Amino acid sequence: MIAAGATSVGIIASKDPRFDQESGSPPMEPFQGPHQGGIASDQQAYALFLACDLAKSGKEHLRELLDVWSAVAAEITAGNPPPQPAGLTPGFSADTDVGAGLDPARLTVTFGLGPGVFGDGMGLDSQRPKHLRPLPEFLGDTLNPAWSDGDVLVQICADDAQVVSHAFRALRARMPGLARMRWTQYGFLSRPAAGGTPRNLLGHKDGTVNPRPGTAEFNRSVWVDSVDEPAWFHGGSYLVFRKIRMKTADWDQLPLAEQDRIIGRQRADGAPLGGVDEFDAVDLQARASDGEPVIPKNAHIRLVHGFAMLRRSYNYDYGTLIANAGGTPDPVPVPPHVHASDTPAHAHGGHSQLDTGLLFAAYMNDPPAQFIAAQRALANDPLNGLIQHTGSAIFAMPSGCAKGEPIAKVLTD
């Protein structure tokens, strides 16, 4: 296993095909390679995050799932129909034609393993990534278990929502008997016509200080290569996922200058307060003529300054879809003696009307020192009154795979 790990890491520095592309936007993203696609890849416009639980314990069942899913992903990311399942009755079609005629639109399918994969009965205890434990509870969390956790994650991204839907359908057709759907989340992220940093639903540019793929900072903060981590996980990354609802109606009623002071940047152009350009260095020492810091003491960018990680988040806007869903879901049923209007806010997922915000998705190699420390540093962030964390999960995203091999082969061999 050490040899395989070392080979994988060796390739990273020398010939990752995605780093050879100056243009940065190939129409197709390779499924095979030293790293999984969908991490260092330029962010696509649409995403689906799908979490599921394994139907049966034992690493052989995980292997079976990753075998069939890797085979499907390898074909559909290349613009081909999914492979015929073994034993398919003649006359049945392995594809749905939902994506027929559409470009692959830079489709990526990225797999992750949750803490449960290394739990009882799996036979993988000794292979658990060092930091793959459920995240601690943070101040103000209003998490809904229906939108949290999961044994296996699939991140599906493409520049076309129908391509994403088609990929989802192809993958879930292989789940029965192997995995049960746990939650899905859909997002979008549009890049300005002139290029540059996309905006979140607070209207702010989001991702200005992201490490750039191929740089030393990116390799240092995103890819796992520590000797403290199991060899199979080298070349992988941790994904921290948080469903963050934004109280946009409250936000929109703040004066622009107050919004800017909460973030520490100008909404219009993304420049840090006191600067003139989006990419100006953040000067945390600068003081105004009244002696107050130009970037306020509790400004969001001050509080998280220095915590490097790759944020690859998506905006979501479900409107009243969830408020109007109807029915009581299995995981958080309303007890029979409680009247609907008396149910606690978290039974509504933290909100009872509009649901819009950020599917925060961040890749890193040391969650305690990166996400967890940053999130604790945000304890007094005035933004906390304007957002709600309603879902939470962490996954170990294995390294990439070679042609004809499944994701996490070394782990499940």
Next chain:
Amino acid sequence: MIAAGATSVGIIASKDPRFDQESGSPPMEPFQGPHQGGIASDQQAYALFLACDLAKSGKEHLRELLDVWSAVAAEITAGNPPPQPAGLTPGFSADTDVGAGLDPARLTVTFGLGPGVFGDGMGLDSQRPKHLRPLPEFLGDTLNPAWSDGDVLVQICADDAQVVSHAFRALRARMPGLARMRWTQYGFLSRPAAGGTPRNLLGHKDGTVNPRPGTAEFNRSVWVDSVDEPAWFHGGSYLVFRKIRMKTADWDQLPLAEQDRIIGRQRADGAPLGGVDEFDAVDLQARASDGEPVIPKNAHIRLVHGFAMLRRSYNYDYGTLIANAGGTPDPVPVPPHVHASDTPAHAHGGHSQLDTGLLFAAYMNDPPAQFIAAQRALANDPLNGLIQHTGSAIFAMPSGCAKGEPIAKVLTD
């Protein structure tokens, strides 16, 4: 009012700018014109349907809503920020910057009026469109009131989901005191790279026989110009909206040949059974060597043959979003004495797990002779076992407006 109506209709035939475009895909769609945008416009890739109820009775309140919304729509469809509301406190921003830097992406905002607008206390009884009555119940309907009906509809379409979300945000900022959100639905529809008819989530090409804008058939079946209709409505159209869930897991387990017999067309290329090309005439008389009709007796295309209307539907894929929403919505609360697991299927919107299907949206000028007759003709459609109608609504979509004027000005004057 008659003069205004006649003028409006007169312009239709001669100089609708959208019909002068050979290319069919301008990056911007005009908000003003004899007809509203978003009907004859080439279908965009993303859509949001938003229904709301008026907060106060009286046509003056409807006018106020349409005044502010038309002013917002006129600006944002042109790629501008929404206008400053009167009396906005200095320092507050009328825009959210969520769409800053993005192209308008052929954004259209199309307004419609539900039956309630012509009900008690509105003062518009004499102006009710002839066919604007709630749709009858159809065999097999499993409608959820949370996803049905509404006083005012807004159809927001663009080739960019973030542009749609931005438009939604700009419009709902003007709703407080005037209208209450009722339901929202999000859809997508991707056009094949090589052009041609898009596919629905059964994998079939959908829209092959749609009337083409600018043709006599289109004008005959879509735009209202009957002397039986009130003058203010001339140049408008009816919109029938149905949320149709597809049982895709069941569908995907049918042999391809059976799928094709249910629809009456070949999934692969859209050709009618017995034909070779998508646009071949449908031969309902053709018989196979065994004497059976080539297009089966109950094939979907046979049952709806001859019912012309403009289907401008969108695919939707909510995954498990609704199943996992949590909480019991206001419109259909679970009575305190009923245990959650005993609630009837319709309280779950007809489904408890995956929710994916079609946001059926069809424009027509005679709903009883078009949608209602077609839907009744489908009573024995074998497709009925594979779909569920879970939402339903009908709206009168007024004609377009002139620069500086609101939609439905003549009605609300």
